[in-house]
Amino acid sequence: MAVGNFANCLNVTLAYEGGWAEHPKDPGGATMKGVTLATFRRWKPGATKTDLRNISTETLQKIYRADYWEPVKGDTLARGVDLATFDYGVNSGPATARKQLLKVLGGTDAETVKRLCKARLSSYQSFKTWITFGKGWTVRVTAVEAKGVAWSLVADAPVDAPTPSPAEALKAEGIKAASTAKIQGNGGYASAGGAGGGVATPTHADNLDQLATWLLAGIVVGAIALAVYLLWRSHINKKRAEAYRAEAAIVESGAA
Template identity: 35%
Template sequence: MAKESFAQALAAVLVHEGGYSNHPDDPGGPTMRGIIQRVYDAWRRAKGLPPRPVRQIEDGELKEIYRRQYWDAVRGDDLPAGIDYVVFDGAVNSGPAQSAKWLQRALGVPADGQVGEVTLAAARAAAETGPGGLVDAICDRRLAMLKALSTWRVFGKGWGRRVADVRKLGRSWSTGGRAPTPGIPVGEGEAAKGALASARPAPKPEAGAGAVAGGVIASTVAEAVRQIEPHAAASPALSTVFAGLTLLGLALTLGGLAYVWWSARAAARRADALDLVPGQGKA
């Protein structure tokens, strides 16, 4: 797309942003057409203007914020057709650095959250051979991260529909199609985004349950050892049981420590793969 693709991409983004919202579960707080109060305050301060409610944001202000803080931040003018919109929408929803990482991981280049010449060259090459596949890879990563967030239970329906629409429109534009901007009504609270890049992943209950169960068993074995120990010397059978239980207790303790270590490593790998390491969201 040429540079005028910003207007087309922004129109598509605003379909999903809706109007004003201030959902209690949205860390972003008051939001108007996708711009949160914190962003609006910072923009007005930079302009030497007094703060005011984001609900009063003007069209000119809205367009400049979207272009400077999201479109330009991911180098939308330099990205291939369709890919520019997909990355731009992700930047609006989860922050420019996060969206850049989805693009970079999909391309297999270092994911530093900054769209530079290496990323752009890889994106152009991918657009030449299979732009639809790149769109899918970006959207798949985005959806996987969103589903892992604790706020998925509140905003998941709207987020899932949004990613599906972005995927469809991005694929169309990336292959030269002229699919119209979708006119999908956004329900109350579904457009709210929050600081997705810094949100914590939903806990995995099975990991906690396993650790608790292991601790209960180890404690039970330790109590049995304590009860048998005074009588072990007087009975070969009890001595054997005592030795066995002691070894079992030691094995359970070591196993528990190994499980905690393994769980931490697995969680770290999962967080890295899904870009869930706490960081900056929309600022």
């Protein structure tokens, strides 16, 4: 179990939460290191934005532990799974993270981490703010996935010369993700090209009945939707490949 891993998980999360933010499209409003003004006022009634900007490290840790770590039962989760669940909870609420974890739980800890992060990112795509924050979310979730898998592999690795080693396993994940990204990218461009080439011109349509025209339109729309999906998945897997390569290097250096 990963008892005492709160500090490590919080450090990873804070690296993505950044400092002060007050984006007009962010429903959370004014935020400092991931803590919204509304949340801060539950701890410090009547607090101002200036107070939030100057939040102390002690208060920050108390908030994250009480509002996110404890609700997702972080101390009961395996190393790596705790990070993926905690970071998800910070973004989407601990109840959502915990519920999704229970849905994907199973197999090795590394497999659970991968399934949870995939489910998390898939749900984010449906958000209205995806266009604004999608790229940042993709970088964050894929990095958390790779870090969580790395922690899981290191924690579960046997002492007597594991084969493959955690670093080798991470490199293999990176290669697999890069290969998948290439296939999806090629498939996306092919689908888009096929859709564009299959659109009937008015001259052709003159000889088609209305039903056939509707069917053709449906095929074109479906091909375009497939192309968009494949290209999106290709982008995600490219980021996963980058993240896994980075984590493999960290593990090899002994810093994991």
